[in-house]
Amino acid sequence: VISKFLLAVGLAIVMAVTGVSSYVYLGSRQSKATAPVQKPTAATPRAQAFTLPGTIYLAQAGALYSFSAGRFHQLTPEVGWTQPALYPDGSHLLAVKRSGFFSDVYVLTTYGGVVGQLTNNAASPRNSWDIGANAWSFYPRLSPDQRTLWMSYDGPKYAGAGYFDVDMAVWAIPVGGSIQQGRAWTVANNYTGGDMQPIVVPGGIIYTKYTYDQNGNRTGQLWFTNRAGSAGRALTSTDASCAQPSLSPDGGSLAMICTYQKQVSYLTIASWNGSGLGGLRTMITDQIVAQPTWAPDGSGIAYLAPGGPAAPFQLWFLGKNAYNPPPPPPVPTPSPSPGGPHNEPVPSPTPSPAPVAPVVKPIQVTFNLGFDATSPLAWLG
Amino acid sequence: LTTITLIVLAIALAAVAGGFAYFLPAAATALQETGQAATVPSPSPLSILFSPSPSPSPSPISQGAFTVLLLGSDDDSKFSADHVLTQSMILVRVLPATKQVVMLSIPRDLYVHLSTGGSGKIDGAYSYGSAGAAIATVEQDFGVHVDDYIWVGLLGLIKVIDAIGGIDIVTSNPVMDDYYPADVFSNDPYGYQRIAVLAGPQHLDGIHAMQYVRSRHSDLQSDYGRSKRQQQVLQAIRAKAKLLAPSDVPALATAIGGELKTSIGLDKVARLVPLAASFDNPDAIQQVLLLPPYAHSGAPGGSLTPNWGLILPLVHQYFP
Numbered sequence: 001v002i003s004k005f006l007l008a009v010g011l012a013i014v015m016a017v018t019g020v021s022s023y024v025y026l027g028s029r030q031s032k033a034t035a036p037v038q039k040p041t042a043a044t045p046r047a048q049a050f051t052l053p054g055t056i057y058l059a060q061a062g063a064l065y066s067f068s069a070g071r072f073h074q075l076t077p078e079v080g081w082t083q084p085a086l087y088p089d090g091s092h093l094l095a096v097k098r099s100g101f102f103s104d105v106y107v108l109t110t111y112g113g114v115v116g117q118l119t120n121n122a123a124s125p126r127n128s129w130d131i132g133a134n135a136w137s138f139y140p141r142l143s144p145d146q147r148t149l150w151m152s153y154d155g156p157k158y159a160g161a162g163y164f165d166v167d168m169a170v171w172a173i174p175v176g177g178s179i180q181q182g183r184a185w186t187v188a189n190n191y192t193g194g195d196m197q198p199i200v201v202p203g204g205i206i207y208t209k210y211t212y213d214q215n216g217n218r219t220g221q222l223w224f225t226n227r228a229g230s231a232g233r234a235l236t237s238t239d240a241s242c243a244q245p246s247l248s249p250d251g252g253s254l255a256m257i258c259t260y261q262k263q264v265s266y267l268t269i270a271s272w273n274g275s276g277l278g279g280l281r282t283m284i285t286d287q288i289v290a291q292p293t294w295a296p297d298g299s300g301i302a303y304l305a306p307g308g309p310a311a312p313f314q315l316w317f318l319g320k321n322a323y324n325p326p327p328p329p330p331v332p333t334p335s336p337s338p339g340g341p342h343n344e345p346v347p348s349p350t351p352s353p354a355p356v357a358p359v360v361k362p363i364q365v366t367f368n369l370g371f372d373a374t375s376p377l378a379w380l381g
Numbered sequence: 382l383t384t385i386t387l388i389v390l391a392i393a394l395a396a397v398a399g400g401f402a403y404f405l406p407a408a409a410t411a412l413q414e415t416g417q418a419a420t421v422p423s424p425s426p427l428s429i430l431f432s433p434s435p436s437p438s439p440s441p442i443s444q445g446a447f448t449v450l451l452l453g454s455d456d457d458s459k460f461s462a463d464h465v466l467t468q469s470m471i472l473v474r475v476l477p478a479t480k481q482v483v484m485l486s487i488p489r490d491l492y493v494h495l496s497t498g499g500s501g502k503i504d505g506a507y508s509y510g511s512a513g514a515a516i517a518t519v520e521q522d523f524g525v526h527v528d529d530y531i532w533v534g535l536l537g538l539i540k541v542i543d544a545i546g547g548i549d550i551v552t553s554n555p556v557m558d559d560y561y562p563a564d565v566f567s568n569d570p571y572g573y574q575r576i577a578v579l580a581g582p583q584h585l586d587g588i589h590a591m592q593y594v595r596s597r598h599s600d601l602q603s604d605y606g607r608s609k610r611q612q613q614v615l616q617a618i619r620a621k622a623k624l625l626a627p628s629d630v631p632a633l634a635t636a637i638g639g640e641l642k643t644s645i646g647l648d649k650v651a652r653l654v655p656l657a658a659s660f661d662n663p664d665a666i667q668q669v670l671l672l673p674p675y676a677h678s679g680a681p682g683g684s685l686t687p688n689w690g691l692i693l694p695l696v697h698q699y700f701p
Contacts, residue, residue, distance in 0.1 A: 290581055
């Protein structure tokens with residue numbers, strides 16, 4: 001009787017353990033596609049496999065992070081921070097802090113401490129009843145002399161106006177001044193979302209203008225303008241649908257993304273001579289590329305792209321040999337040899353195949369993270 | 382020997398029980414949400430007028446083809462249950478033989494004869510008579526046969542996208558809206574919020590994907606532009622769903638519980654899953670929008686006047 005009792009108890013325990021194990025096992029077999037992203041400071045494996053020069057500033061889940069010597073450091077809490085940009089002298093950061101109904105540009109130390117607020121886009125208390133009286137500021141950049149703030153801005157807003165058309169224009173305001181002291185440099189196309197992501201180049205700005213093409217599709221175009229309020233001129237076609245410009249450290253090339261009005265995003269490079277673009281060179285076509293950013297030392301381009309199909313965005317790096325291959329080694333010319341004892345012509349040497357440049361593949365720097373792909377990277381050399 | 386057999390049987394039974402417990406929520410949801418019959422009223426004279434004559438025998442290409450009406454709705458507290466508008470209506474034709482899909486977005490503001498009587502915006506059909514009325518309206522006005530329907534509520538779309546870990550989208554332009562309805566996760570169903578879905582490639586969670594597909598105030602193409610975005614998101618969901626494992630199903634079922642209804646039975650779902658996975662060519666998915674001159678503004682109450690002379694040949698080309 002005792003042995004039967006023990007057998008029953010033992011069996012019950014084994015059954016319970018087996019049932020729970022079966023349940024837990026099935027739970028552990030969930031696909032990685034649904035796994036939540038990790039914080040950069042807690043990611044496994046930690047991003048130490050590949051070290052990039054200098055420090056890159058990125059945004060994830062409303063926090064700013066720095067990445068240097070293969071390590072991430074969290075600079076701000078997760079409260080809506082995005083779109084870091086460097087002061088030209090590298091001393092400070094600009095960044096956007098997004099709240100529910102508005103966003104503002106702040107100055108931060110490179111360690112994330114808030115130094116000051118450059119815009120004030122919340123509706124005034126007397127207009128707070130109208131959410132349309134709030135404004136957005138995005139994509140801040142400073143002029144080389146650090147006295148002018150460039151940004152995309154959807155104001156000025158008037159309470160009760162009831163605008164359904166919200167378009168951003170590129171504005172320039174003096175650092176420390178108010179929006180009333182600023183000027184709109186571009187005139188946005190209606191019902192497009194407007195003009196975004198300005199970058200300061202010698203003699204003007206390059207920015208992404210959203211527009212309707214001849215087929216009624218909304219698409220992005222790079223534009224250049226050198227005067228406030230001037231129309232400027234388009235640098236790329238509506239068909240190419242390019243956006244997110246980034247100027248190389250030597251000022252001679254522009255990196256961008258081009259989507260050709262499809263659910264793709266190609267890393268594209270073109271030469272820039274100060275007034276016009278050369279032909280578009282597509283560098284990466286098998287990834288959804290976002291926010292290409294040149295290394296300050298010219299060693300390559302960092303960008304964001306999914307770590308796998310339909311996955312969150314990771315940090316990637318493309319070495320410069322991919323778009324600027326070293327010149328091939330000189331082909332040794334065969335020294336002519338005398339005809340020898342017979343009178344036949346000297347056989348022409350068999351042409352050796354032209355040296356083929358090795359295919360340079362991009363390197364995935366991070367795994368398991370989920371960077372904000374609408375936030376440009378800032379790279380300090 | 383009997384004891385050993387008993388032990389083996391007990392362990393096997395326990396393992397099966399564990400698996401059953403794991404998949405129980407999914408099974409319960411599947412039983413509850415699928416196979417919901419839609420009562421389609423008998424055809425009105427109009428439907429007879431517009432219905433194409435049936436082909437004597439299906440061509441090899443259309444072998445096994447079927448048509449599903451996708452319905453997306455407000456399901457917030459502005460409306461009582463089952464009396465909601467369908468903000469999104471997409472007619473999907475699946476051709477398994479050629480692995481092709483055609484998606485026709487029906488403008489929500491299209492002014493049509495409703496199957497329940499009278500005329501009005503087509504998005505009201507569901508509110509007057511649930512899925513059956515929506516199907517009957519589409520069938521009678523567009524002259525097509527709808528095999529099944531899938532209805533998803535606002536929260537359902539958000540939860541589905543979150544449950545699959547988000548989707549990758551290349552947004553063609555910034556989607557800005559100062560008066561976007563704040564009717565989800567809000568105590569005030571008539572409130573507004575400002576949204577700014579920035580342009581470019583990005584990984585969207587459910588809330589932001591919903592903002593991307595739902596906003597129409599800052600789109601010159603209004604509902605047409607929104608239809609394009611809806612089709613983009615549907616394709617992104619499909620791309621992500623292909624990566625899921627069977628073990629993901631319970632979490633997904635828990636997420637969408639109560640936010641999805643379909644007439645497709647479980648047996649058909651089981652057949653469709655491998656079929657959907659085999660559709661791997663994005664170019665084989667054709668998107669059709671009823672842009673002007675297929676419809677134009679000017680109908681009562683800000684609705685759109687359909688140009689049936691153009692719409693019906695187009696529809697019958699893709700939905701024979």
